[in-house]
Amino acid sequence: MPRYAQLVMGPAGSGKSTYCSTIQQHCEVIQRSVQVVNLDPAAEYFKYPVLADIRELIQVEDVMEDKSLGFGPNGGLVFCMEYFANNLDWLGESLGHVEDDYVLFDCPGQIELYTHLPVMRQLVEQLQQWEFHVCGVFLVDSQFMVESFKFISGAMAALSAMVSLEIPQVNVMTKMDLLSKKAKREIEKYLDPDMYSLMHDSKDSWRSKKFRKLTKAICGLVGGLKM
Numbered sequence: 001m002p003r004y005a006q007l008v009m010g011p012a013g014s015g016k017s018t019y020c021s022t023i024q025q026h027c028e029v030i031q032r033s034v035q036v037v038n039l040d041p042a043a044e045y046f047k048y049p050v051l052a053d054i055r056e057l058i059q060v061e062d063v064m065e066d067k068s069l070g071f072g073p074n075g076g077l078v079f080c081m082e083y084f085a086n087n088l089d090w091l092g093e094s095l096g097h098v099e100d101d102y103v104l105f106d107c108p109g110q111i112e113l114y115t116h117l118p119v120m121r122q123l124v125e126q127l128q129q130w131e132f133h134v135c136g137v138f139l140v141d142s143q144f145m146v147e148s149f150k151f152i153s154g155a156m157a158a159l160s161a162m163v164s165l166e167i168p169q170v171n172v173m174t175k176m177d178l179l180s181k182k183a184k185r186e187i188e189k190y191l192d193p194d195m196y197s198l199m200h201d202s203k204d205s206w207r208s209k210k211f212r213k214l215t216k217a218i219c220g221l222v223g224g225l226k227m
């Protein structure tokens with residue numbers, strides 16, 4: 001039987017844990033079994049029952065308390081994720097193998113995990129060896145996307161994950177309920193964006209005058225990326 005996995009990614013506070021918990025509850029209602037794995041070694045609280053929790057393997061606080069390592073929170077997290085990547089057997093044992101597996105992985109928010117560190121890529125390759133079909137779900141807080149330059153920044157973060165992981169990816173704007181009426185109307189244009197027209201939104205600012213060529217090149221790159 002095929003196995004399926006979603007890597008739920010996105011910046012800190014973008015709604016990853018809420019997404020996992022909501023999808024799990026929805027699947028319960030439609031009588032599909034979906035499990036969640038917490039992969040954030042700094043997580044303090046989440047609302048869903050877990051199949052596995054990386055904190056059973058390693059915790060950021062323990063790493064930070066180790067004076068010989070001398071890491072702060074971000075260095076500590078990277079250390080934990082590298083330790084995890086070197087101990088993927090732990091994950092294999094925790095996942096076990098049930099028929100028709102569908103697993104959501106609630107990932108940490110640090111962008112460097114998706115831009116240049118190999119950890120998440122190693123995880124994807126291992127899951128694929130375990131016969132999982134893996135897809136990425138990249139969440140971005142919609143409140144940070146109602147202006148063109150913020151949208152481009154969010155889209156670039158999502159693009160980094162796509163380029164580094166090379167798996168199918170769905171990009172999701174979260175917290176739409178928090179937008180004002182005006183922002184809800186504004187955000188429509190970002191759902192199927194015409195990057196070149198977005199570029200002209202802020203044509204009077206020094207930012208776009210100075211960086212117009214660069215912005216244009218980035219718009220060309222992001223043009224095909226749907227949120």
Ligand SMILES: Nc1nc2c(ncn2[C@@H]2O[C@H](COP(=O)(O)OP(=O)(O)OP(=O)(O)O)[C@@H](O)[C@H]2O)c(=O)[nH]1
Pocket residue numbers: 010011012013014015016017018019040043108109174175176177178
């Ligand atoms: N109004 C509203 N609040 C949301 C939504 N999604 C998440 N939140 C809230 O946003 C905050 C952060 O959500 P989390 O699900 O913890 O976000 P996260 O990405 O897992 O956060 P980290 O694990 O810290 O990176 C919480 O207070 C959630 O209740 C949403 O769709 N609407």
